[in-house]
Amino acid sequence: MIDVLLMFLKAFVVGGAICTIAQLLINYTKITSGKILVYFLLAGLFLQAIGVYKYIVEFAGAGATVPICGFGYLLAEGAIKGAKAGLFGAFTGGLASASAGVTAAIVFGYLNALIFKAKSKKN
């Protein structure tokens, strides 16, 4: 039980720290939030390409996989696994392992946008 609670704490702290880095970029640079998402994704992808990010995932669990860099980690991880099977795997492995997230974003994104109306942005 202590293990589980410790994992919750680690997820909170590491996830919070990654978001704080993003907030530092927002405060001190002129990078827009869309670009921050792309940079964080590529950072996670690169860190897994050199074999580092999986240790952060092992340590922090969802604290490392929930931020968008975890998505980059997943893409790189899938491609690396695929590359062991051959060139076809290297080509398709990344998106295959990220397919749950992409499909969820498209399905839930479309349905929610269909159901809800945009609010007036005055509040």
Added chain:
Amino acid sequence: MNAKNSNPAYLEYVSKISPKTNEKRSLFRAFWVGGTICLTGQVIRFALEFFFGLYGDVLAGTTSIILIGIGSFLTGLGVYDRIGKYAGGGSIVPITGFANSVVSPAMDFKTEGYIYGLAAKMFVIAGPIIVFGVLGSVGVGVIYFIVGLFL
């Protein structure tokens, strides 16, 4: 108008009149909200593992699906944008922020139709993420494949 104005007096004027965010407070907010979203992810992960016996890729994938579902739904309700105003980076970087970046423009452009409005505008921000993610992953995969040939 010149977008990159280098007149120092003008820049000073701009920085004087642009709203100052309280920097320490914004960092604290990003930390605790971002941390809480990740903690939620860990709790979902634990629950799926403990109660449904999921593991490996299915466990990780299902956790993402649920978080994206929650993020999309809260965006539809208009709640996520309020969280975003409060938390800044704390709401952008988690995968729920990715969901928000899909639903938010899609809702705004729904009036332009269900194909070129809703479906096309879903990818205004998410599109680049998927493009660079796929480009990067194929790059990594090909490098690993070529290196693997010589090992």
